[in-house]
Amino acid sequence: MKKYIMLLMILILFTGCNNKDNKQIVNVLNWSSYIPDEVIDDFEKEYNIKVNYGTYSSNEELLAKITSSKKGTYDVIFPSDYMVELMKSRGLIQKIDKYRLPNRLNLNKIFLNQPYDYNNEYSYPFLSTIVVIAVNKDNIKDNIRGYNDLLNKKYKNNIVLIEDQRIVIGMSLLANRYSMNETNEDSLTKAKEWLLELKNNIKAYDSDSPKTFFITEETDIGIMWNAEAEIAKQENPNIEIIDPIEGHAISTDNYCIVDGSKNIDNAYLFINYLLRNEVSKKIVEEYPYISPNNIIQESNIEPENIFKNGYYVKNIGEHITSYDRLWADIK
Amino acid sequence: MKSNNKVFKYIFLSPVVIYSIILILLPLIYILFLSFCKSDSYGGVIYNFTLSNYLTIINTTYIKILLKSSLIGILTTFICICISYPFALILREKKEEVRNLMTKLVMIPFLTNSLIRTYGWIVLLRKNGVINNTLLGTNIITKPLELMYNNFGIIIGMTYTLLPFMILPVCSAVFKIDNNIIEAARDLGAKPLQIFKNIIIPETISGVFNGSLMVFMPAIGYFFISDILGGGKVMIIGNLIKNQFLTARNWPLGSAISIFLIIVTFLLVRVYQKTGGKLDDLGGM
Numbered sequence: 001m002k003k004y005i006m007l008l009m010i011l012i013l014f015t016g017c018n019n020k021d022n023k024q025i026v027n028v029l030n031w032s033s034y035i036p037d038e039v040i041d042d043f044e045k046e047y048n049i050k051v052n053y054g055t056y057s058s059n060e061e062l063l064a065k066i067t068s069s070k071k072g073t074y075d076v077i078f079p080s081d082y083m084v085e086l087m088k089s090r091g092l093i094q095k096i097d098k099y100r101l102p103n104r105l106n107l108n109k110i111f112l113n114q115p116y117d118y119n120n121e122y123s124y125p126f127l128s129t130i131v132v133i134a135v136n137k138d139n140i141k142d143n144i145r146g147y148n149d150l151l152n153k154k155y156k157n158n159i160v161l162i163e164d165q166r167i168v169i170g171m172s173l174l175a176n177r178y179s180m181n182e183t184n185e186d187s188l189t190k191a192k193e194w195l196l197e198l199k200n201n202i203k204a205y206d207s208d209s210p211k212t213f214f215i216t217e218e219t220d221i222g223i224m225w226n227a228e229a230e231i232a233k234q235e236n237p238n239i240e241i242i243d244p245i246e247g248h249a250i251s252t253d254n255y256c257i258v259d260g261s262k263n264i265d266n267a268y269l270f271i272n273y274l275l276r277n278e279v280s281k282k283i284v285e286e287y288p289y290i291s292p293n294n295i296i297q298e299s300n301i302e303p304e305n306i307f308k309n310g311y312y313v314k315n316i317g318e319h320i321t322s323y324d325r326l327w328a329d330i331k
Numbered sequence: 332m333k334s335n336n337k338v339f340k341y342i343f344l345s346p347v348v349i350y351s352i353i354l355i356l357l358p359l360i361y362i363l364f365l366s367f368c369k370s371d372s373y374g375g376v377i378y379n380f381t382l383s384n385y386l387t388i389i390n391t392t393y394i395k396i397l398l399k400s401s402l403i404g405i406l407t408t409f410i411c412i413c414i415s416y417p418f419a420l421i422l423r424e425k426k427e428e429v430r431n432l433m434t435k436l437v438m439i440p441f442l443t444n445s446l447i448r449t450y451g452w453i454v455l456l457r458k459n460g461v462i463n464n465t466l467l468g469t470n471i472i473t474k475p476l477e478l479m480y481n482n483f484g485i486i487i488g489m490t491y492t493l494l495p496f497m498i499l500p501v502c503s504a505v506f507k508i509d510n511n512i513i514e515a516a517r518d519l520g521a522k523p524l525q526i527f528k529n530i531i532i533p534e535t536i537s538g539v540f541n542g543s544l545m546v547f548m549p550a551i552g553y554f555f556i557s558d559i560l561g562g563g564k565v566m567i568i569g570n571l572i573k574n575q576f577l578t579a580r581n582w583p584l585g586s587a588i589s590i591f592l593i594i595v596t597f598l599l600v601r602v603y604q605k606t607g608g609k610l611d612d613l614g615g616m
Contacts, residue, residue: 060577157477163563165578204480204562218458321387324579328392331566 024049026266027075029065031253032057034078034127035274036286043273049266059083066092071260075267078253081116081312084123093122093256100268103275108303111292114252115312123254126274127289130301130310131167131249133242134229136220146245147175150221151194155201160214160222163207165327166313167249168195171223174246180311183319188326195330214239225251226301230288243301243309250310252292359593366586376582384587393571393588400551400567403482407489407550408543411497414490415542418498419505420531434502437495445492449559452488453479456560480562488556493549497542504538505531540603548596568592 024047032055040051056062059080066074066087079087087093098104104124111125135144144150150159161168170180172191182188203219206212210224211232222229226241233239255271257264273279280293290306291297316323366384369377387393422430440448455461456479463475478484508531516526554569563570568588575585 058577060580157480163558165574199564202562202564204564206563207558216457216459320579320581321584324574324581325390325392327574328396328566328571331564331570 024263024266025052026050026263026270027052027054027073028270029054029056029062029074029077031055031078034253034287035283039274039279039282042279043270047266047269047273049269051270063087063092066258072262074258075261075263076270077256077258078126079123079256081114081250081252081254082315084254084256085116085315087256088117088122092259094259094261095121096124096255096257097268101272101275103272106275106277106280106293108292108294110303110307111252115314117254123256124271124275125292126253126255127284127287128250128252128292128306129225129227129289130243130251130306131162131171131223132226132229132301133244134214134222134224134232135240135242136214136217136236137238137240138236139217139220144221144242147171147223148246150201150223151197153200155221157201157203158219158221159198159201160203160210160219160224161205162210162224163205165323168205168223169323169326170249170311170313171244172198174244174248174311177246180247180249181314181316183316183322185322188322192326192329195326199330211235226299227287227289230299241299241301243305245309247309247311250306250312252312362586362589365583366590368583370581370583381583384584385591387584388587388591396566396568396571399565400569403485403489403557403565403567404547404550406486407493408497408546410486410490411494411542411546412501412539414494415497415501415539416505419502419535422502423505423508430502430506434499437498441495446555446559449488449492449556452484452491452560456484456487479560480564482561482565484560484562485557485565485567488560489550489553492553492556493546496545496549497539500538500542500545501535502538504535508534537603544596544599544603547599548592552592 026049028051030053034055040053043049044051054065054074056065059082062077062079063083063086066077067090077093079093084093098120101124104120107125111128112120114125117123133144133147133150140155142149142152142154169188169191172194173182173187174180176187176190176194178184178187178191182191204213209228210222211228213219213222214232215235222232229239229241233241255274257267257271261267274283275293277293277295280291281295283289284291284295284297288297288299290299290301290303365376367380367382369379369381369383371377422433425433453460457463458475460478462478463472466472467475478487512530512534513526516530521529551567552569552572554567554573557563557565557567557570572585572588572592575581575588
């Protein structure tokens, strides 16, 4: 009996080796809960390429993974706007041959040619999201249109904010009609005063999932990424999603190919597959971010408005210390 | 034979020594080294010697955070002491088996991850949580109490998480007191308060100090409790360090604050030694 088991194990070992040698692979590193499993399975079946799928939960973690691993460990990654710029400057990602991505033509032009990567030399947009105000209309009847409406004393302890210093300080700067990436000390002082005024109304900061505060009715107002708000709305249809009149932060995650990738052909196939309209639709149906593809989405945010009044978080160099101190001051 | 013993000693000691060097000493040296470096604007580290990180800490903003954290830490420590003494003194009178059982029960929460236990508190404390719903349902209150997303929530979380670190050393110190001394005091007419003040406190002070150190230091550093139960509205030193490493991407400053904390711990131990405490007692659980 033992002998047979041994034999079987050896056989399994060898089949394992064989598989590894013949089967095509692509090594993908993506944000956690971002692509439904079904989409990956379909790709594997259609192209007979195995997808080794890893995840990360912040751009910084991605950067750490790319810089600390051996070249060629990863093929396709999904950095956000400012991280594309950073990785470009450090030579961590390679130029994209756009002719190998025919499905790029499915993309809405307004998502292309963004400030972090003009002419899309290194990246193509995968999904975008913007900061919105979500309001539970069951309990709040007022007509809230922007950040300044939130200063109303009525909303004491009733607001949840996304735990992100650049987004929160950026919001305050926008509310005071400054640029979202302002570094001037006077403007930052104004932003600080505004946030201190808002402080009484803030119930909590949450980085994981502000939507839970709506689902448990802990708060009636929230400032969060639109995808979070859409999920909360699925739970409670009376949640209204408002695009703030003062402007909003945008974040776009992008397809990039890592420098030194060993499976470039498969990487292009994978990206081109995800660029299909029907695939993108499937993704945003599960995770309600904003697809850059020319598809119709169940969302009240018009693609035109995303960029008209939207701003990316930019690298502000050593001024980050001022932001950090401001952040500590308002807590 | 003797040299043989020595070889055995080294063999048995080596795992601990290697463990300590790789996982404690080397990272600490690295942090110390980083704290004298500069950070570049992209979150990298420039290996130039500078003292600027330490100078940055001396700033009203950061000092305020230090004071606020210390206040939370002191309050937590104080509450823990207030709970631990009666617990230990009552157990002291009980049989050996009861004592063992109770001290084991104190340890049981350690079997679950503290993060998960902290999330458990949300279910109890939130606006529609168990406590508020019960009180509202029985008409004891008319408006939900604000039990979390404020300092109160943080103190509850800290006390709950850190209480065992106080109970265990206090218990072991209280159990060690010689019964004869207390009986002698009683025979000589000492009142319970006098016994507590003149015998129990001096005999157990090292245990209390040991517990205080193990409660106070984490209480100013456990950022997940202030994030979860304080709603991220209160920043303690732990959050400050975490922010330097994750959001502000200023590793050198984060390291400098960490080193600063280590120095504070050393100073506290020195104060303890100066006031007559023995270093051995600190490890004696």
